[in-house]
Amino acid sequence: MEVDVAILGAGPGGSTLAALLARRGCSVALIDRDTFPRDKLCGEFLSYDALPILEQFGIDLHDSPAITRCRVIGRRRKYEFEFPKAARGISRLLLDDVLFRHAISAGAQSFDARTAVAASRNRVQTDREEIAARVVVGAWGRWGRFDQQLDREFVRDRSHRYFGFKRHYVAGSGWRVVDGGLIELYSFDRGYLGVSPIENGGTNICGLVHASRLTGHKGRWDSFVDEIRREERQLDAMYSQYQPSQEGFLSSEPVIFRGKSAVEQGIFMIGDASGIIDPLTGSGMAMAMQSAVLAEPYVISALSAKRDDAEREYRHRHREFFAARIRWSRRVAFLLSRPALLDAALATRPRPAIGEFLLRRTRADQF
Numbered sequence: 001m002e003v004d005v006a007i008l009g010a011g012p013g014g015s016t017l018a019a020l021l022a023r024r025g026c027s028v029a030l031i032d033r034d035t036f037p038r039d040k041l042c043g044e045f046l047s048y049d050a051l052p053i054l055e056q057f058g059i060d061l062h063d064s065p066a067i068t069r070c071r072v073i074g075r076r077r078k079y080e081f082e083f084p085k086a087a088r089g090i091s092r093l094l095l096d097d098v099l100f101r102h103a104i105s106a107g108a109q110s111f112d113a114r115t116a117v118a119a120s121r122n123r124v125q126t127d128r129e130e131i132a133a134r135v136v137v138g139a140w141g142r143w144g145r146f147d148q149q150l151d152r153e154f155v156r157d158r159s160h161r162y163f164g165f166k167r168h169y170v171a172g173s174g175w176r177v178v179d180g181g182l183i184e185l186y187s188f189d190r191g192y193l194g195v196s197p198i199e200n201g202g203t204n205i206c207g208l209v210h211a212s213r214l215t216g217h218k219g220r221w222d223s224f225v226d227e228i229r230r231e232e233r234q235l236d237a238m239y240s241q242y243q244p245s246q247e248g249f250l251s252s253e254p255v256i257f258r259g260k261s262a263v264e265q266g267i268f269m270i271g272d273a274s275g276i277i278d279p280l281t282g283s284g285m286a287m288a289m290q291s292a293v294l295a296e297p298y299v300i301s302a303l304s305a306k307r308d309d310a311e312r313e314y315r316h317r318h319r320e321f322f323a324a325r326i327r328w329s330r331r332v333a334f335l336l337s338r339p340a341l342l343d344a345a346l347a348t349r350p351r352p353a354i355g356e357f358l359l360r361r362t363r364a365d366q367f
Protein backbone atom coordinates (compact mmCIF):
# COMPACT_ATOMS: atom_id res chain seq x y z
CA MET A 1 0.00 0.00 0.00
CA GLU A 2 1.54 3.29 -1.08
CA VAL A 3 0.10 6.81 -0.76
CA ASP A 4 1.28 10.40 -0.91
CA VAL A 5 0.23 11.20 2.66
CA ALA A 6 -0.69 8.93 5.59
CA ILE A 7 -2.58 10.76 8.35
CA LEU A 8 -2.53 9.02 11.68
CA GLY A 9 -5.72 9.99 13.54
CA ALA A 10 -9.13 11.05 12.22
CA GLY A 11 -10.21 13.57 14.85
CA PRO A 12 -11.07 17.12 13.73
CA GLY A 13 -7.42 17.79 12.80
CA GLY A 14 -6.76 14.62 10.79
CA SER A 15 -10.07 14.60 8.92
CA THR A 16 -9.78 18.29 8.01
CA LEU A 17 -6.29 17.82 6.57
CA ALA A 18 -7.34 14.62 4.74
CA ALA A 19 -10.22 16.49 3.06
CA LEU A 20 -7.99 19.43 2.07
CA LEU A 21 -5.25 17.23 0.60
CA ALA A 22 -7.65 14.89 -1.19
CA ARG A 23 -9.32 17.90 -2.81
CA ARG A 24 -5.87 18.90 -4.10
CA GLY A 25 -5.50 15.51 -5.79
CA CYS A 26 -3.17 13.84 -3.26
CA SER A 27 -3.68 10.18 -2.41
CA VAL A 28 -4.38 10.13 1.34
CA ALA A 29 -4.70 7.28 3.84
CA LEU A 30 -6.78 8.39 6.86
CA ILE A 31 -6.09 5.98 9.71
CA ASP A 32 -7.99 5.66 12.97
CA ARG A 33 -8.36 2.92 15.56
CA ASP A 34 -12.05 3.80 15.96
CA THR A 35 -14.99 3.42 13.61
CA PHE A 36 -17.28 6.42 13.28
CA PRO A 37 -19.57 7.59 14.79
CA ARG A 38 -17.89 7.31 18.17
CA ASP A 39 -18.00 9.30 21.38
CA LYS A 40 -15.01 11.17 22.77
CA LEU A 41 -14.17 13.15 25.86
CA CYS A 42 -14.60 16.86 25.06
CA GLY A 43 -16.50 19.95 26.22
CA GLU A 44 -18.18 19.87 22.76
CA PHE A 45 -18.16 23.64 22.48
CA LEU A 46 -17.14 24.43 18.91
CA SER A 47 -15.60 27.88 18.77
CA TYR A 48 -16.83 30.34 16.18
CA ASP A 49 -13.39 30.57 14.55
CA ALA A 50 -13.74 26.93 13.38
CA LEU A 51 -17.02 27.55 11.59
CA PRO A 52 -15.63 29.13 8.38
CA ILE A 53 -13.63 25.93 7.74
CA LEU A 54 -16.77 23.80 8.04
CA GLU A 55 -18.71 26.25 5.86
CA GLN A 56 -16.01 25.95 3.21
CA PHE A 57 -16.59 22.17 3.29
CA GLY A 58 -20.34 22.74 2.90
CA ILE A 59 -21.02 21.24 6.35
CA ASP A 60 -24.15 22.72 7.91
CA LEU A 61 -24.36 22.76 11.72
CA HIS A 62 -27.65 24.58 12.05
CA ASP A 63 -29.22 21.73 14.01
CA SER A 64 -26.67 22.29 16.77
CA PRO A 65 -27.47 24.99 19.31
CA ALA A 66 -25.87 28.39 18.85
CA ILE A 67 -23.96 29.55 21.94
CA THR A 68 -23.66 33.30 22.26
CA ARG A 69 -22.72 33.97 25.91
CA CYS A 70 -20.34 32.71 28.59
CA ARG A 71 -20.96 32.84 32.35
CA VAL A 72 -18.06 32.26 34.76
CA ILE A 73 -19.22 31.12 38.20
CA GLY A 74 -17.01 31.49 41.28
CA ARG A 75 -18.01 30.73 44.89
CA ARG A 76 -19.71 34.04 45.52
CA ARG A 77 -19.49 35.92 42.26
CA LYS A 78 -20.41 35.56 38.61
CA TYR A 79 -19.20 37.17 35.44
CA GLU A 80 -20.87 37.14 32.06
CA PHE A 81 -19.87 38.26 28.59
CA GLU A 82 -21.03 37.84 24.98
CA PHE A 83 -19.13 36.13 22.18
CA PRO A 84 -18.50 38.31 19.12
CA LYS A 85 -20.02 35.53 16.97
CA ALA A 86 -22.14 32.51 17.84
CA ALA A 87 -20.28 29.28 18.63
CA ARG A 88 -21.96 25.85 18.38
CA GLY A 89 -22.65 23.05 20.82
CA ILE A 90 -22.12 19.75 19.01
CA SER A 91 -21.29 16.26 20.28
CA ARG A 92 -18.12 14.53 19.11
CA LEU A 93 -20.34 11.63 18.15
CA LEU A 94 -21.80 13.88 15.46
CA LEU A 95 -18.98 16.27 14.54
CA ASP A 96 -16.17 13.73 14.12
CA ASP A 97 -18.43 11.48 12.06
CA VAL A 98 -19.48 14.32 9.75
CA LEU A 99 -15.86 15.41 9.26
CA PHE A 100 -14.60 11.86 8.70
CA ARG A 101 -17.31 11.15 6.11
CA HIS A 102 -16.56 14.46 4.40
CA ALA A 103 -12.86 13.53 4.11
CA ILE A 104 -13.75 10.15 2.58
CA SER A 105 -16.21 11.67 0.13
CA ALA A 106 -13.49 14.18 -0.86
CA GLY A 107 -11.32 11.19 -1.89
CA ALA A 108 -9.29 10.13 1.17
CA GLN A 109 -9.10 6.38 1.73
CA SER A 110 -10.56 5.11 4.97
CA PHE A 111 -8.36 3.01 7.23
CA ASP A 112 -10.67 3.00 10.22
CA ALA A 113 -10.71 0.27 12.87
CA ARG A 114 -6.91 0.07 12.56
CA THR A 115 -4.55 0.72 15.42
CA ALA A 116 -1.27 2.15 14.24
CA VAL A 117 1.58 0.48 16.08
CA ALA A 118 4.63 2.13 14.52
CA ALA A 119 5.24 5.32 12.56
CA SER A 120 8.20 7.01 10.91
CA ARG A 121 8.54 9.82 8.35
CA ASN A 122 7.71 7.46 5.42
CA ARG A 123 5.77 4.57 6.90
CA VAL A 124 2.90 3.62 9.16
CA GLN A 125 2.45 0.11 10.43
CA THR A 126 -1.07 -0.76 11.56
CA ASP A 127 -2.30 -3.98 13.12
CA ARG A 128 -3.45 -5.02 9.63
CA GLU A 129 -1.06 -3.60 7.03
CA GLU A 130 1.98 -1.50 6.29
CA ILE A 131 1.36 1.83 4.55
CA ALA A 132 4.25 3.50 2.75
CA ALA A 133 3.81 7.26 2.43
CA ARG A 134 5.88 10.12 1.05
CA VAL A 135 4.78 12.20 4.07
CA VAL A 136 3.37 11.03 7.42
CA VAL A 137 1.22 13.35 9.54
CA GLY A 138 0.70 12.80 13.29
CA ALA A 139 -2.89 13.70 14.25
CA TRP A 140 -3.23 11.22 17.10
CA GLY A 141 -4.34 13.75 19.70
CA ARG A 142 -3.02 14.73 23.06
CA TRP A 143 -1.37 11.48 24.07
CA GLY A 144 -0.40 8.38 22.12
CA ARG A 145 2.08 5.53 22.08
CA PHE A 146 4.11 7.42 19.47
CA ASP A 147 4.83 10.23 21.89
CA GLN A 148 6.80 7.69 23.92
CA GLN A 149 8.31 6.02 20.85
CA LEU A 150 9.49 9.41 19.53
CA ASP A 151 10.80 10.21 23.04
CA ARG A 152 8.92 13.52 23.12
CA GLU A 153 9.94 15.67 26.07
CA PHE A 154 6.47 16.39 27.49
CA VAL A 155 5.84 12.68 28.21
CA ARG A 156 8.34 12.79 31.08
CA ASP A 157 6.56 15.70 32.81
CA ARG A 158 4.66 14.35 35.82
CA SER A 159 3.88 17.64 37.56
CA HIS A 160 1.57 19.16 34.91
CA ARG A 161 -0.73 16.17 34.43
CA TYR A 162 -4.48 16.67 34.27
CA PHE A 163 -7.40 14.37 33.51
CA GLY A 164 -10.73 15.14 31.88
CA PHE A 165 -14.20 13.75 32.62
CA LYS A 166 -17.46 14.12 30.73
CA ARG A 167 -21.01 12.87 30.72
CA HIS A 168 -24.17 13.86 28.84
CA TYR A 169 -27.29 14.87 30.78
CA VAL A 170 -30.87 15.99 30.25
CA ALA A 171 -32.66 18.52 32.39
CA GLY A 172 -34.79 16.66 34.94
CA SER A 173 -38.55 16.99 34.55
CA GLY A 174 -39.87 20.09 36.29
CA TRP A 175 -36.35 21.50 36.59
CA ARG A 176 -35.05 24.67 35.06
CA VAL A 177 -33.87 24.13 31.50
CA VAL A 178 -30.63 26.04 31.19
CA ASP A 179 -30.71 28.75 28.56
CA GLY A 180 -29.61 27.17 25.27
CA GLY A 181 -27.42 30.08 24.21
CA LEU A 182 -25.16 29.91 27.25
CA ILE A 183 -21.99 28.08 28.30
CA GLU A 184 -21.29 28.08 32.04
CA LEU A 185 -17.83 27.62 33.56
CA TYR A 186 -17.60 26.54 37.22
CA SER A 187 -14.46 26.76 39.32
CA PHE A 188 -13.29 24.24 41.92
CA ASP A 189 -9.98 23.58 43.64
CA ARG A 190 -7.37 22.50 41.03
CA GLY A 191 -9.93 22.18 38.27
CA TYR A 192 -13.00 23.51 36.54
CA LEU A 193 -15.91 22.28 34.48
CA GLY A 194 -18.13 23.55 31.67
CA VAL A 195 -21.84 23.06 31.10
CA SER A 196 -23.04 23.56 27.55
CA PRO A 197 -25.92 22.60 25.29
CA ILE A 198 -25.52 20.07 22.48
CA GLU A 199 -27.88 18.81 19.75
CA ASN A 200 -31.25 17.18 20.53
CA GLY A 201 -31.77 19.15 23.75
CA GLY A 202 -28.87 17.46 25.57
CA THR A 203 -26.36 19.04 27.93
CA ASN A 204 -22.70 18.15 28.21
CA ILE A 205 -20.90 18.54 31.53
CA CYS A 206 -17.17 18.20 31.08
CA GLY A 207 -14.32 19.06 33.43
CA LEU A 208 -10.58 19.01 33.86
CA VAL A 209 -8.77 18.29 37.11
CA HIS A 210 -5.17 18.08 38.27
CA ALA A 211 -4.04 14.49 38.87
CA SER A 212 -3.24 15.29 42.53
CA ARG A 213 -6.99 15.58 43.27
CA LEU A 214 -7.83 12.08 42.12
CA THR A 215 -5.97 10.01 44.72
CA GLY A 216 -8.43 8.13 46.86
CA HIS A 217 -11.16 7.90 44.21
CA LYS A 218 -9.77 4.75 42.58
CA GLY A 219 -10.74 5.90 39.09
CA ARG A 220 -14.39 6.42 40.11
CA TRP A 221 -15.57 9.69 38.60
CA ASP A 222 -18.92 9.59 40.41
CA SER A 223 -17.03 9.60 43.71
CA PHE A 224 -14.95 12.59 42.57
CA VAL A 225 -18.03 14.50 41.34
CA ASP A 226 -19.72 13.86 44.72
CA GLU A 227 -16.67 15.37 46.41
CA ILE A 228 -16.68 18.59 44.38
CA ARG A 229 -20.46 18.87 44.87
CA ARG A 230 -19.90 18.78 48.63
CA GLU A 231 -17.19 21.46 48.34
CA GLU A 232 -18.91 23.91 45.99
CA ARG A 233 -22.52 24.90 46.63
CA GLN A 234 -23.07 26.24 43.08
CA LEU A 235 -21.84 23.02 41.53
CA ASP A 236 -24.20 21.00 43.68
CA ALA A 237 -27.13 23.23 42.69
CA MET A 238 -26.22 22.86 39.01
CA TYR A 239 -25.82 19.06 39.07
CA SER A 240 -29.10 18.64 40.93
CA GLN A 241 -30.96 20.02 37.87
CA TYR A 242 -29.82 17.22 35.58
CA GLN A 243 -30.08 13.51 35.20
CA PRO A 244 -27.48 11.52 33.25
CA SER A 245 -28.41 10.37 29.75
CA GLN A 246 -25.21 8.34 29.37
CA GLU A 247 -24.43 5.28 31.41
CA GLY A 248 -21.06 6.33 32.75
CA PHE A 249 -18.37 8.99 32.58
CA LEU A 250 -15.84 9.19 29.78
CA SER A 251 -12.36 10.16 30.90
CA SER A 252 -9.21 11.16 29.08
CA GLU A 253 -5.64 10.08 28.72
CA PRO A 254 -3.32 12.43 30.65
CA VAL A 255 -3.44 16.02 29.43
CA ILE A 256 -0.03 17.63 29.80
CA PHE A 257 0.37 21.33 29.24
CA ARG A 258 3.88 21.60 27.86
CA GLY A 259 5.23 22.84 24.54
CA LYS A 260 5.44 20.35 21.67
CA SER A 261 7.29 20.45 18.39
CA ALA A 262 5.27 20.76 15.18
CA VAL A 263 7.63 18.41 13.31
CA GLU A 264 9.16 15.46 15.12
CA GLN A 265 11.69 13.16 13.37
CA GLY A 266 10.23 14.17 10.00
CA ILE A 267 6.58 13.60 11.01
CA PHE A 268 4.36 16.68 10.56
CA MET A 269 2.18 17.16 13.67
CA ILE A 270 -1.24 18.78 13.72
CA GLY A 271 -3.95 19.32 16.34
CA ASP A 272 -3.28 18.28 19.93
CA ALA A 273 -0.26 16.27 18.79
CA SER A 274 1.35 19.61 17.87
CA GLY A 275 0.36 21.55 21.02
CA ILE A 276 -2.48 21.74 23.52
CA ILE A 277 -4.48 24.84 24.37
CA ASP A 278 -6.19 24.75 27.76
CA PRO A 279 -9.68 23.27 27.30
CA LEU A 280 -11.32 26.14 29.19
CA THR A 281 -10.97 28.28 26.05
CA GLY A 282 -13.13 25.79 24.13
CA SER A 283 -10.87 26.16 21.13
CA GLY A 284 -8.94 22.84 20.91
CA MET A 285 -11.07 21.56 18.03
CA ALA A 286 -10.83 24.91 16.23
CA MET A 287 -7.05 24.87 16.63
CA ALA A 288 -6.87 21.29 15.38
CA MET A 289 -8.76 22.28 12.21
CA GLN A 290 -6.76 25.49 11.82
CA SER A 291 -3.46 23.64 12.19
CA ALA A 292 -4.63 21.36 9.36
CA VAL A 293 -5.29 24.42 7.16
CA LEU A 294 -1.90 25.82 8.19
CA ALA A 295 -0.07 22.53 7.50
CA GLU A 296 -1.62 21.81 4.09
CA PRO A 297 0.75 23.89 1.89
CA TYR A 298 3.83 22.67 3.81
CA VAL A 299 2.80 19.02 3.44
CA ILE A 300 2.33 19.63 -0.27
CA SER A 301 5.75 21.21 -0.62
CA ALA A 302 7.25 18.32 1.41
CA LEU A 303 5.94 16.02 -1.36
CA SER A 304 8.29 17.84 -3.72
CA ALA A 305 12.04 18.02 -3.23
CA LYS A 306 11.85 20.85 -0.69
CA ARG A 307 11.25 18.74 2.38
CA ASP A 308 13.74 20.36 4.80
CA ASP A 309 12.48 23.86 3.97
CA ALA A 310 8.88 22.73 4.40
CA GLU A 311 9.59 21.25 7.84
CA ARG A 312 11.45 24.34 9.03
CA GLU A 313 8.85 26.78 7.72
CA TYR A 314 5.93 24.81 9.15
CA ARG A 315 7.61 24.68 12.58
CA HIS A 316 8.13 28.44 12.48
CA ARG A 317 4.63 29.28 11.22
CA HIS A 318 3.02 26.95 13.77
CA ARG A 319 4.87 28.64 16.67
CA GLU A 320 3.99 32.07 15.33
CA PHE A 321 0.34 31.17 15.00
CA PHE A 322 -0.35 29.17 18.18
CA ALA A 323 2.29 29.70 20.90
CA ALA A 324 0.90 32.96 22.34
CA ARG A 325 -2.67 31.60 22.35
CA ILE A 326 -1.54 28.57 24.36
CA ARG A 327 0.31 30.80 26.87
CA TRP A 328 -2.74 33.03 27.38
CA SER A 329 -4.98 30.02 27.90
CA ARG A 330 -2.79 28.81 30.79
CA ARG A 331 -3.01 32.19 32.52
CA VAL A 332 -6.80 32.15 32.46
CA ALA A 333 -6.94 28.49 33.56
CA PHE A 334 -4.68 29.32 36.54
CA LEU A 335 -7.36 31.71 37.80
CA LEU A 336 -10.32 29.47 37.05
CA SER A 337 -8.93 26.53 38.99
CA ARG A 338 -8.51 28.59 42.19
CA PRO A 339 -12.00 29.52 43.42
CA ALA A 340 -10.86 31.99 46.13
CA LEU A 341 -8.56 33.80 43.71
CA LEU A 342 -11.30 33.85 41.07
CA ASP A 343 -13.72 35.41 43.57
CA ALA A 344 -11.13 38.04 44.46
CA ALA A 345 -10.65 38.84 40.76
CA LEU A 346 -14.41 39.00 40.17
CA ALA A 347 -14.81 41.30 43.22
CA THR A 348 -13.08 43.98 41.16
CA ARG A 349 -16.19 43.89 38.93
CA PRO A 350 -14.35 43.30 35.64
CA ARG A 351 -16.08 44.76 32.64
CA PRO A 352 -17.34 42.46 29.85
CA ALA A 353 -14.52 43.90 27.73
CA ILE A 354 -12.00 41.85 29.78
CA GLY A 355 -13.70 38.62 28.69
CA GLU A 356 -13.70 39.79 25.10
CA PHE A 357 -10.01 40.75 25.37
CA LEU A 358 -9.09 37.26 26.64
CA LEU A 359 -11.21 35.66 23.93
CA ARG A 360 -9.25 37.52 21.28
CA ARG A 361 -5.95 36.41 22.84
CA THR A 362 -6.89 32.73 22.60
CA ARG A 363 -8.43 32.75 19.13
CA ALA A 364 -7.37 33.32 15.55
CA ASP A 365 -8.54 36.41 13.68
CA GLN A 366 -8.19 35.25 10.12
CA PHE A 367 -10.37 32.13 10.23
Ligand SMILES: Cc1cc2nc3c(=O)[nH]c(=O)nc-3n(C[C@H](O)[C@H](O)[C@H](O)COP(=O)(O)OP(=O)(O)OC[C@H]3O[C@@H](n4cnc5c(N)ncnc54)[C@H](O)[C@@H]3O)c2cc1C
Nearest residue numbers: 009011012013033043044045116141164271272279284285
Ligand atom coordinates in the same frame (compact mmCIF):
# COMPACT_ATOMS: atom_id res chain seq x y z
C1 LIG B 1 -11.54 18.08 29.47
C2 LIG B 1 -11.43 18.58 28.06
C3 LIG B 1 -12.42 19.39 27.54
C4 LIG B 1 -12.33 19.89 26.23
N1 LIG B 1 -13.32 20.70 25.76
C5 LIG B 1 -13.21 21.24 24.53
C6 LIG B 1 -14.24 22.08 24.00
O1 LIG B 1 -15.26 22.32 24.64
N2 LIG B 1 -14.04 22.60 22.75
C7 LIG B 1 -12.93 22.34 22.01
O2 LIG B 1 -12.81 22.86 20.89
N3 LIG B 1 -11.96 21.53 22.47
C8 LIG B 1 -12.08 20.96 23.71
N4 LIG B 1 -11.11 20.12 24.15
C9 LIG B 1 -9.93 19.85 23.30
C10 LIG B 1 -10.28 18.94 22.13
O3 LIG B 1 -10.89 17.75 22.60
C11 LIG B 1 -9.02 18.61 21.35
O4 LIG B 1 -8.27 19.78 21.17
C12 LIG B 1 -9.34 18.02 19.97
O5 LIG B 1 -10.00 16.79 20.09
C13 LIG B 1 -8.04 17.80 19.19
O6 LIG B 1 -8.35 17.22 17.95
P1 LIG B 1 -7.26 16.30 17.21
O7 LIG B 1 -7.82 16.01 15.87
O8 LIG B 1 -5.92 16.89 17.34
O9 LIG B 1 -7.19 14.95 18.09
P2 LIG B 1 -8.31 13.96 18.61
O10 LIG B 1 -9.65 14.56 18.52
O11 LIG B 1 -7.82 13.50 19.95
O12 LIG B 1 -8.26 12.74 17.59
C14 LIG B 1 -7.18 11.85 17.56
C15 LIG B 1 -7.62 10.58 16.82
O13 LIG B 1 -6.47 9.74 16.71
C16 LIG B 1 -6.88 8.40 16.89
N5 LIG B 1 -5.70 7.64 17.35
C17 LIG B 1 -4.91 7.88 18.40
N6 LIG B 1 -3.94 6.95 18.49
C18 LIG B 1 -4.12 6.11 17.45
C19 LIG B 1 -3.45 4.93 16.99
N7 LIG B 1 -2.38 4.43 17.62
N8 LIG B 1 -3.92 4.30 15.90
C20 LIG B 1 -5.02 4.76 15.23
N9 LIG B 1 -5.68 5.87 15.62
C21 LIG B 1 -5.25 6.53 16.72
C22 LIG B 1 -7.97 8.49 17.97
O14 LIG B 1 -8.82 7.36 17.91
C23 LIG B 1 -8.67 9.79 17.60
O15 LIG B 1 -9.81 9.59 16.77
C24 LIG B 1 -11.20 19.57 25.45
C25 LIG B 1 -10.21 18.71 25.96
C26 LIG B 1 -10.31 18.22 27.25
C27 LIG B 1 -9.23 17.34 27.79
